[in-house]
Amino acid sequence: MNPRTSVQDVMRCDLCEIAIVQMHCDTCLVNLCKACVGEHFAADLSKPHKIVDFKDRKSTPLYPVCTTHDKQQCQMYCRQCNISVCTKCVASHQHLGHKLSEILEVLEERKDKIIKVQIELNEAIYPTYQGIASDVKNRMSQLENEYGVLSTAITKHGKNWHREIDKLVKNLKAEVDEMKNTQIQTLQKHLDEINKKLFNLREEIHLIDIIVESQDISKLLSATCTVDEYKHLPHKFVLSSPTFIPGKIHGEQFSKLFGTLTSTSPSPDENGYSMKTTHISPEAGSSPQVKQLLDEPETVTTIDTSCFKYYLETVACLSDEAIWAIGDDSTMKLFSMKQGSLFESIRTMNFFSISQGSLLKSITTRSWNRPWDIAVIKSGDLVYTDYDDKTVNIVKNEKIEEIIRLQNWKPSCICNSSSGDLLVTMEKDDRKQSKVVRYSGSTQKQTIQFDDEGKPLYSSGGYEIKHISENKNLDICVSDLSAKAIVVVNQSGKLRFRYTGHTPFAMKDLFKPRGITTDSQSHILTADYGKGCVHIIDQDGHFIRYIHCELSDPWALCTDTSDNLFVAQYWKRQVKKIKYQQ
Known part of the structure; x- marks a missing residue:
């Protein structure tokens, strides 16, 4: 196992990169082993290196460097000018009559304010946004379900229409078949009557042919021939099939007849979201302390x-x-x-x-x-x-x-x-x-x-x-x-x-x-x-x-x-x- 690349390796000195970390320079924020402390001091003698045990790292405050006097640490703060000042700034009377405070005191005040902001962000604002995000996700999921139900309802309605149309088509076709059968039966009856006339005509013609060919004078004299009853021709039936006139389909009217959707658009809730409460100051009254x-x-x-x-x-x-x-x-x-x-x-x-x-x-x-x-x-x-x-x-x-x-x-x-x-x-x-x-x-x-x-x-x-x-x-x-x-x-x-x-x-x-x-x-x-x-x-x-x-x-x-x-x-x-x- 490579000790420099293993994720289970201990922290090592930033200078030699071999020995285990034992010390820490709070000024330079450098991890050191005991053997490299002297080398670190010698590398930059201009800084007041603060060497502490590694477990006590970052415990020493890092004073800001004065912008007017080179390499001077600012240990005071001018509240009127809102800037950090060093002892030379104070001695130069530039801030004479101004309210000066120790910078550590100002640091604690600022820290208190930042901590209150941190608490509010962590315990009120961030959880509120988490709740809002969860609410939006839940609404998205709810909308997915609602739109799924809507699509199913439209499909079901369409199937109902299909059933009604199929039923209508079936009824119309049955009516067509009934009309056709009625007319065919009428014509068939008429045809039967004509065929009967044709049979009688053939019989009549056959008898006439026999008489004409006969030499029997008595038959010729007694024969009676008439064509009058056949001259009255049968009635002519003029029958025609019905015409199907399809109803006109107008897109807009048809869609309204089938069904329409109500319009919808996103609109903000007047009540909006409410911020989760958090106990960040005595002024919070009787609000319960937020627990994680x-x-x-x-x-x-x-x-x-x-x-x-x-x-x-x-x-x-x-x-x-x-x-x-x-x-x-x-x-x-x-x-x-x-x-x-x-x-x-x-x-x-x-x-x-x-x-x-x-x-x-x-x-x-x-x-x-x-x-x-x-x-x-x-x-x-x-x-x-x-x-x-x-x-x-x-x-x-x-x-x-x-x-x-x-x-x-x-x-x-x-x-x-x-x-x-x-x-x-x-x-x-x-x-x-x-x-x-x-x-x-x-x-x-x-x-x-x-x-x-x-x-x-x-x-x-x-x-x-x-x-x-x-x-x-x-x-x-x-x-x-x-x-x-x-x-x-x-x-x-x-x-x-x-x-x-x-x-x-x-x-x-x-x-x-x-x-x-x-x-x-x-x-x-x-x-x-x-x-x-x-x-x-x-x-x-x-x-x-x-x-x-x-x-x-x-x-x-x-x-x-x-x-x-x-x-x-x-x-x-x-x-x-x-x-x-x-």
Whole structure:
């Protein structure tokens, strides 16, 4: 292997090109070995060479050279003239009375401003343009599909016309055949009559020939010959075939008759795109700090909830270290996510990463029915839905109170809104309708069921519950498994978008959304039970990435105040705590 050309070779001295780099000249930005330091000094004695360890390279500020006094470094800055100045400039009284600052102080100020610009570019402007590019690509893909549907519709219409024309041609030809047969039959009857006359004439002529040749006078005297009846000739039938008069085809009229396209032209949206927000200064108010996604999400810990006999269904965060969970029985259990020090030491050595979850509390539902969903409200109390009992209940100090009772509807999933309201998904007793209802206490405030065209927003008729979560922008997000979609409406209930999965997966791998949650960045996360992963999409429905982390049958999700993700694994009865943001 050639040490000078190998991509795995270490960095070598810029002078001798043999020895390994140990030192660095911050003045000349040259990498050096210890043996070549003296040679580098001797090569240019006019410079104040700053030699540092290689690991400390670029730590020495490079002062600008004065434009007035040759080879003098500028360590001051004249704020009035906006130029760097050296000590000779200051001594020459050229800047007498001007406000002078140390150039390092000015450097820090400029750096702060540049860093703010850098943050805004990296965390707001660049992601915004990425989102715009993604939006344009999605629109292009959507247009491809729409124009494909349009072409198919035109082709189908053309085939319909072809069928109608073929039918018309067939009918006209049948009419022609009928007219021809009628006229041929008329002429055939006339021909039969003429042939009969011809036969009679031949008989008459034959008898006359016999009489003429006979010498029998009595026959001649008795013979009666007449031609009068044959002098009246038969009628002449003048028959002619009909004429086909084709309809005139005028190009413009014909195209209008067939169908036309509405005109379209690109026009800018008055609302335009909106810049992504970023936390770059104290003036940013209460805007959340922008967090970057990790290149590789990592599992922080996994706990086992085998006290549920068959399956684990839903989790809800009480705090960063404690979660409520429900499964296959009528109890709601509170588990600690903390690990003991011995376990932590073993886990970090990668021997295993699953511990038995510490059960802190267990509460049985008032009706002894299995709860369908749970949520922790702002007060820290737990609320749950009782599908069979048609109630929503709250657990306060381990006592259960009924807060909502439904008639003809059954509650399935629930979440707490930022305003303190409860959002509940429910279905009609006959399972033919689904909707979302907002409650303030036990008072119904809003019903979300239909779009602007009066069509149902959510599927019905299935047995799959619809998980629900409110985003930081107050959008209401519902995972609709039967529709294989995430349905997102705004605060007033107007449909914003439907997310139906990410295309790189093969079509046969159907999107099967289960649990849903959101985070401080307004990301929407949904558990895809079919693919064994979690989808992350932004607040406008654009796919961002997957979280895999060796998930098995992910079912329900929740996030804590630090944006850690908790995933309930259905059949394994395990909860994984996953870090996916910096």
